[in-house]
Amino acid sequence: MTGIASETKQNEMGLSWGKAALLSLPMLLLTALLLLHGHNLKDPLQAIAAGITYLFANYIFFKMLRSGRTHRYRSIFFVAASVLFVVSFLANMFEMRGTMELSTANILDGEAPLCPLVIPALLIPAALTQTIIFPGSMFAGYAGVATMIVLWIGFSLAVGRGWCSWICFFGGMDEGMASLCKKPSIRSFDQRWTYLPWAVLLAVVLLSAATLSPAYCEWLCPFKTVTEYPAVNSLETGLQAVIFVSLFLGLVIYLPLKSGKRTQCGLFCPFGAFQSLFNRCNSFAVRIDRARCVDCKICLKECPTFSLNEASLAAGETRSSCTKCGRCIDRCPRGAISYHIKGTEFLRHPKTARLLFLYPAFIFMAVIGGGCIFGGLLRLLKLLTTGSMIG
Amino acid sequence: MWEGFLLGLATGVTCLAYCSPVLLPFLLGEAQDVRRSAGLTLQFLGGRLLGYLLFAVAAWWAGQLWRQSGLMREAAMGGIYVLLALLLLAYGRGFKSEACAGQMVKKKTAAWPATLGLLTGLNLCPPFLLAFAAAAQTQTLRDSLLYFFSFFIGTSLYFLPLPLLGFCRRRAELKTIGRLAALVAAVFYLYRGILMMAGGLIP
Numbered sequence A: 001m002t003g004i005a006s007e008t009k010q011n012e013m014g015l016s017w018g019k020a021a022l023l024s025l026p027m028l029l030l031t032a033l034l035l036l037h038g039h040n041l042k043d044p045l046q047a048i049a050a051g052i053t054y055l056f057a058n059y060i061f062f063k064m065l066r067s068g069r070t071h072r073y074r075s076i077f078f079v080a081a082s083v084l085f086v087v088s089f090l091a092n093m094f095e096m097r098g099t100m101e102l103s104t105a106n107i108l109d110g111e112a113p114l115c116p117l118v119i120p121a122l123l124i125p126a127a128l129t130q131t132i133i134f135p136g137s138m139f140a141g142y143a144g145v146a147t148m149i150v151l152w153i154g155f156s157l158a159v160g161r162g163w164c165s166w167i168c169f170f171g172g173m174d175e176g177m178a179s180l181c182k183k184p185s186i187r188s189f190d191q192r193w194t195y196l197p198w199a200v201l202l203a204v205v206l207l208s209a210a211t212l213s214p215a216y217c218e219w220l221c222p223f224k225t226v227t228e229y230p231a232v233n234s235l236e237t238g239l240q241a242v243i244f245v246s247l248f249l250g251l252v253i254y255l256p257l258k259s260g261k262r263t264q265c266g267l268f269c270p271f272g273a274f275q276s277l278f279n280r281c282n283s284f285a286v287r288i289d290r291a292r293c294v295d296c297k298i299c300l301k302e303c304p305t306f307s308l309n310e311a312s313l314a315a316g317e318t319r320s321s322c323t324k325c326g327r328c329i330d331r332c333p334r335g336a337i338s339y340h341i342k343g344t345e346f347l348r349h350p351k352t353a354r355l356l357f358l359y360p361a362f363i364f365m366a367v368i369g370g371g372c373i374f375g376g377l378l379r380l381l382k383l384l385t386t387g388s389m390i391g
Numbered sequence B: 001m002w003e004g005f006l007l008g009l010a011t012g013v014t015c016l017a018y019c020s021p022v023l024l025p026f027l028l029g030e031a032q033d034v035r036r037s038a039g040l041t042l043q044f045l046g047g048r049l050l051g052y053l054l055f056a057v058a059a060w061w062a063g064q065l066w067r068q069s070g071l072m073r074e075a076a077m078g079g080i081y082v083l084l085a086l087l088l089l090a091y092g093r094g095f096k097s098e099a100c101a102g103q104m105v106k107k108k109t110a111a112w113p114a115t116l117g118l119l120t121g122l123n124l125c126p127p128f129l130l131a132f133a134a135a136a137q138t139q140t141l142r143d144s145l146l147y148f149f150s151f152f153i154g155t156s157l158y159f160l161p162l163p164l165l166g167f168c169r170r171r172a173e174l175k176t177i178g179r180l181a182a183l184v185a186a187v188f189y190l191y192r193g194i195l196m197m198a199g200g201l202i203p
């Protein structure tokens, strides 16, 4: 029954070959501009990496349109981008500094790339003291502060917390691990833990303002484990390293593998909580058609970020933490869940609403994720042809 | 007297930033209405005033020791941080409790806001250090106390809007967030406190 209903749903949202191909044309052109531009295509390795990235992105987009499935294809691209981000980031660090360690000298030279996770903690100190407390460069270098902030504002206004499932290279690690869980042994979490990201947000914003330093970066970020971390040369930095690694192993590896949920994103990440605020002020939402819903609660079990509960289901809405990943939409056996454009009549044109959401979301994903995929592939190709990723 | 008040006014925002990681989670957890929030803020400020005045006295009598021994100061501040962290942990630990937070606070923790205020009052934040340096130059203990008192009044003006949190809707969620945030802040202060007590390298 579930399988048949699911097929019906897929046909509802899926497009014919011709339509899917036609609607993929704008993406072919846009991604050609965005992904192929700026590389030295005369260099065979760069040309191959850029070509593969371009074809891969467009294949994924076409499949999304043709099959009507959003989550399945988004997830492939999202996780690939995340894995290749780590490859490319680490290779860059080794090329620039010869180590993953970030020394005081590197920090003073403004060499730390701005990670979006710090953005909420920058705002209050910037308003109070007119200083950016992150020790990176404003424009130059890898992920300058200004560049990252402009990208973040654009994307947040376009799709709100969709950031966490369409662009965040860290979220892809969580999602990748969760997708490896075939039979969850941890089946439920106390609902109250879903407020922890808000609490972490509140605490790190206030502590950053109090100490005029990026408190989250300095002592809470799990992803330091796979990017760059302060050189361990004192009791303090040793303790920090223990915290970073423990949080990474717990939240990004163990709990997702055991529960199938994105526990770092759904139960800890302060940036995710902050992005939820943008879900209130952008045009796209995920809604549930109560007339079709048979209260099977599959969507509640499937949502990886705890963004559906009994109350929200009854109200026909998601919680504000929805990352618009599309998983509940793909999995609902009744086809009761769909993307929706706020201010329009719900369910009048669900296909159009989905398409209008997919274009901006996918373009941002292609730009950021495509950059990660290109960078990672290039390093891997270098490794294959020269025996080393750097140089 | 005016000098202390003006310094307080000038640095009050920073003061608020220093105290808010402790006060805000607490207020969010307990913000039943504006009156209750105002009461808690006043208790907190009362504790903070006591902390300031105690510091003025202690600085007067034992100032030499504090100023001369950086290590001792570090260890003492570390101790205060650890105490603060333990209080926040004890408060935040109740985040899963179904009991009315107000009742819990009344029954078990009537002195908490004041104690938290006292401990943040003993905190050597930059505005406080400025006030300390200025007060140390006054001629008598009375002048030192007056200086710290007027400094307290100046900084406290920034705390006045906080009781408006009592107007917030969705109190159950806010209560949980406030208590969880107290736990996160507690871990931070514990970590800093231990490092400072161990003669750590925090600037």
Ligand code: SF4
Pocket: A288, A292, A293, A294, A295, A296, A297, A298, A299, A300, A313, A331, A332, A333, A334, A335, A336, A337
């Ligand atoms: S919306 Fe959720 S509960 Fe309703 S039918 Fe779909 S999966 Fe089941």
Ligand code: SF4
Pocket: A286, A302, A303, A304, A305, A306, A307, A308, A318, A321, A322, A323, A324, A325, A326, A327, A328, A329
């Ligand atoms: S509610 Fe649906 S779209 Fe939103 S995060 Fe959960 S599964 Fe994804």
